[in-house]
Amino acid sequence: MLLKxxxxxxxxLLILLINMMILLVHLGDLHHVQxxxxFVYLLIHKYLIHHGF
Structure with missing residues (x-):
């Protein structure tokens, strides 16, 4: 249940992050996108390692 x-x-969270990235790309703020x-990569990486996937 908790896992679900x-x-x-x-x-x-991923959908939200992707939407924010798309918004930044549309605004032309490539520096912030990078x-x-x-940051998103580090977050996902840490999360996956922490939960042992």
Whole structure:
């Protein structure tokens, strides 16, 4: 049950992050997109390692 909630929350967060990146790209703020995508990568990487996937 807890895992289902965790996966659902993670999916929603990823959708939100992707939408924000798309918005930044449309605004033409490529510098921030690079920083942001690196931050997202670190976050996902840490999360996956922490949960042992």
């Amino acid at each position: 909630i965790l996966i659902y929350t993670t999916q929603n 920083i942001y995508s690196y």
